[in-house]
Structures are given as C-alpha cells and as structure tokens.
Amino acid sequence: MDGGSDDNTFQIVKDLQNSGFKQIKWFQNSDLGVYDAMNRGLREAKGKWIYFLGSDDWLYENHTLESVSVALSNTHFNVAYGDVLIHGDSDWAKDQEIYAGEFDVFRMLKKNICHQSIFYKREFLNFHHIQFDLSYPINSDWDFNLKCCAKTKFIYLNKIIANFSSGGLSTNSKFKDSFFEEIPIKYKQLFPSKFRVFAWNLKNKILNI
Template sequence: MKFFSIIIPTYNSSATIKACIESLLQQTFTDFEILVVDGLSSDNTRAIVEGIADSRLSFFSEQDSGVYDAMNKGIKKANAKWLFFLGSDDFLYNKNVLADMNGLLKKTRAKFVYGNVKIVGDTSWAKDGEIYRGVTSVPDLLTFNICHQCIFYSIDIFKHKLYNNQYKVLADHDFNIYCASRYQMQYVPITVSFFNAGGISSRLMDANFQKDKWVNTVIYFKKKLFDKSFYKYRYELKKTVKPFLKQSKFKLAFTALRAYSFLKLSKFM
C-alpha cells in the first residue's frame, strides 16, 4: 500500500495536465500513486498522460457524470493510506509538499488534515495571490469551504461515504461538512498547492447543494449542534423543521427545533 493516492479528474485537460503531473513527479517524497480519472476526453489528454513514463502513474478513461463521479471512481481504485485530490489545472506548491505532509501525517490522529492553497486568478471568495484560508473552525466551515486541493483524507473516511453526485459543483463542501461532524480535523501551516480560479467551483452555483445544505447539516451533526459556537446559524436550523416534518422525519425535526431553541437561549447563558 502506498502512502498517498493522488487522484486527478480530467476532461479535455491537454493544456494543463502535463504541468500538473510534473509537479507531482518532482516531489522529493516518492511513495505515492497518481490516478488520472478521465471522462472520455476528446482532445489529446490521453496521449499526454500515457506519454509520461512513470510506473506510479495510471490513466483510466470512461464516461462519467461529472468531476465528483470521477473522484469517486478514483477512490475505489486507490490503494494508499491517505487520499489527495488535485484539479488537472492545479499543481503542488513546491517539491517538498508531500515530504512535509508525510512527516506530519505519520504523527497525527486526525483523519482530515488540511493546509492552505495559493489562489491563481480571482474568485468570488478569494483574490489572486491570496493564501486561502488558514484555520477553519467547524462552525466556519458551514460558510467557508476548505479547498480539496489542500486536504489529505484518511482512506478510512471513504469506507463510509463518497461524494454526492447530485451536487455538481459543491459536493466537496457537503463532504467536508460531513467529515467535520464525525472526524478530528487538523490544520497544518503548509501551502499545499496553487488553486486555479478557472474551475467550476469558482464560476458556478450549486442550487441542489444550497437547497439541502442545512437539512444535511442537521442530519450529519444532530445533537452536536447544541453548542454555542453554532449560534449564528440558529435560524437556518429552524427552517429545516418543516422539510423534516414533510418527510415524516420527526426525530430530526425535533432535533432541529431543540437546537434552535438552545442556541436562541444560549446568548443569555
């Protein structure tokens, strides 16, 4: 078993995939595999990847339903202790990233370890050149996602859940909220990669995710929401009561209502 599985979803990525992979092959730490999971590209992505002679590199190509479907397929093929997802137009920050992370991951009990990314280009949530985003508390994660290009996930997490393909743009945000409800998270002050602002998460909205976000939050966290740190989200939690009642999920409706009531009163405690 390798230490890292690095999963790169691709579709018509010929302009960027070589630089992405080269940033991995230049690493001083070498105990990793690279899984390029392609969605039947019509350009020469396959030729570029297959033209790179390295036994750690594997290329798979078949029709998929989007980037998170490709990531799920990569997870099922992975054979490593830690999984890392890199966009085909992103690349590691320097040649020592994996060596530095290896040293830290060997010592941690956390199953979700994250650093920072450096933004390339402007997004609606970060500007060009910015280091995004430092320590992110569990409540803050409900507003600000952590880029998966700086997260290292224990393989154990994926034994219980994969990315939800209904969320075409922000399935990683949903998945990270799920992880925060169940696993220890650890921030490390390392800039892991350059994040290219041209991806779908920088440009598009995800109506399905936004519709389900707070319902899912209640499902994931349940009684863990009875914490003063969630105070600013009390009204969002209250709004989930009706959807739960319509679905006859009475225990979840009661949990959401109790959490709202507790948080409303917590201001005076």
Template sequence: MKVKFSIIVPTLNSGKYLERLLSSLVNQSFSEFEILVMDGVSTDNTLEIINSFHDKRIEIYSSPDKGVYEAMNKGLSIAKGYWVFFIGADDWLFDKHTLEKVYKRLAKTSFHVAYGDVLIQGDSDWAKDQEVYAGKFDAFRLTKKNICHQGIFYRRSFLNKNQLFFDLKYPINSDWDFNLRCRTKTDFHYLNLIIANFSSGGISTNSKRKDQFYSEIPSKYPEFLPSKARIISSKFIHYIKKKFH
C-alpha cells in the same frame, strides 16, 4: 513500494494544463505515491501527455463519467494509498517538497483528515489572485465556506469504514458536502502549510453557480450551527415547507 498517497486526478480534455500538474507530482522529493488519472474519454492530447512521462506510478483509467465527482469516486474505489488526495488537472503542488513535508506531519497524527492552504492563481468570486486560502476551520466556519480539496488529505481506511463518497446530486458543491459529512465523523487537523496552487476559473469559483446543497446546509448539518442560528434556520425551514407544500 508501499503507497503512502493515492493522488487522484480527474481529467477531460485537460491537455492544456496537465503537463504542469504531472511535473509537479513526479518531481516530488517524496516518491511513495500513486497517481490515478480518471479520464472521462478525452478527445484532445490528454492521454498523449500522460504517456509521455513514462512513470510507472501513473495509472490511467479512461471511461465515460457523469462529471468530476463520479471520476473522483471511481478513483477512490481503486486507491491503495494510506492517504487520499484529490487535485484538479489545472492545479499543481506548491513546491517539490510538499508531499515530504505533509507526510512527516501525517505520520505523527492520529487524525483521519488533515488539511492545509492553497495559493490562489487568478481572481475568483471568493478569493483574489495570490491570496493564501484559507487558514484554520472549525465546524461552524465549514458551513460558511469550504476547504479546497487541493489542500486536504483523507485517511483511506476512514473513508472506507464510513462508506464516504461524493454525492452526485450536487454537481458543484459535492466536495463541500463530502467534507461536512467527514466532519460529522471526525475532527480535522490543520497542517499550516501551503499544499497546492489553485487555478480559479472552474464552476466552483463563481459564487453565482450554486447547486441545491448550498440551501440545504442548515437542515443537513444543524449540529455545526450556533444555537441561535439553529433556531433561526429551523424556523426558516418550517416556513418554507409550510409555504410551498
């Protein structure tokens, strides 16, 4: 079987939710995928639940890691699929035909990154319960809010060619930085499909929890800002450097 999708699932003591996610994956109408569970040495029943599925498409890699983004990097380094998809243990695919619908569209596109929407489950600081998040993004909009990685697909050959991995210095927003770095290399294609159910409650759903990346966006990605905003950002960065250095 040729692997069309590598589905990477970071886990750590995820037994409470994992059966729902894995059921949504193994029961897909499209079957040409691998599930790479990157476990951070769980001490609950996470591994028991995974093994109870008896599905050869599921591979478990359990070793200590520095958090979800290192687990995702590990998964990316061993993935074999044409397309890579990351999903959290407490999230799940929208319906049993999701991957089939996505693959039919990806097979016709030359884009290297394609994305759809997610259905929010539970209120967060940036989206409400049952809201469909978040429509089409241009580069400027991507500097203001991120595309949920539960709704985005990356061509693996593109990531490998450009040596794109998650930057571990951003413990909360590394996926946002990752998407912007991808965007500097290629345009994105909007699929106009709901891909997954996104469970609110993680650290990224609280607007008060931001790492240093949030303040670095104007200096790291000025090419995505309108000309006026670029000037303002440049002056602000110059002021900060002069004041504190």
C-alpha cells in the same frame, strides 16, 4: 481519472510510466461529471491517503508531497489540510490570496476548505462509506468535508499545499445547486448537538446564504 480528454494527457502518462514511474495509474471512462470521476478514483485507490488535484491546479513546491508525507506519518488524525495560493479572482477568494487558514465546524458552515489542500485517510472514508453526492454538481466537495467533519477531527498543517486556478465550476457564480437550501435539514442530522447554534447563525444570516 480521465473523462475523455482530447489533449496529450495519455502520452504524458505513458512517457512517465516508461521512465520508471510504474505507480502512476491512468483510467479513461466517460463519467457524469467531476464528482462521479472522483468517486471512481476513490474506488480504484490503493494508498493510505487520498488527495485530489484538478487538471488546472498544481502542487505549491516540488517537495510538497514529501513534506506532507512527513507530517502525515506523525499524526493519528484521519483528515489533514493546509492552504492554497489562489490564481485569479473568484466569488470567494482573490488573486494571490492564501486561502484560508484554520477551520472549526462553525467556520465550515460559512466556507469550505479548498479541496486542493486536504488529505483523507482512505481507511476512514471506506469505513464510513463517505462519497461525493452527485446531486450537488457544484458543492459536493463541501458536503463531503462536512460529512467527514461529523465523524472525525481534522488537523491543520499550516503550509501551502497547492496553487489553485480560479475559473472552474466552484468559482463560477452562474452555476447553482441545492446545497445551501438543504443545510438546515442535512446538518441537523450530522451535528445534532451543535445545530441550535447553526440554526441561530442561519436565522441571523451570518452564513450569507
């Protein structure tokens, strides 16, 4: 999904397609930001699993998708995730840190699973109409993961999936949105049986928000 790049992205894609990689699809349209582009990608996708990789990030190894494919073929879970290797410091991770291990629901209220490490079953997303909320220009991926978590269990793959480059919107503290302010309202609806514990965490500032 290309929002109007002025580099040689199109030529790279055409060269790959001409070399036999016909399964690569390229769409160029103006959009309302990265999450709007990702929603459009969800609508265009045809495969069994969904994975998002930003233009400044790259897979950890040449055979990463092959090894992940084996793991996904043997699971009944709808969401699977691993880790990323961080390149560059950010507010939430340091250079060369492996981020961030296994999560449960409560840990996900403190920090997000890195989007470059997570795979979603397309059928599951479509059935529950889960999309990125454009009202969160920075944290819509976090909100997306919590909405998934409210509907299904995740499985941890215990492997590094991608190299993550700091410096994007999510690692720039100058940009803010209303995500944190709306947690008490939104997640009371998503996780009613657990919200008393969430509320206690919020009250005691364990979540650092």
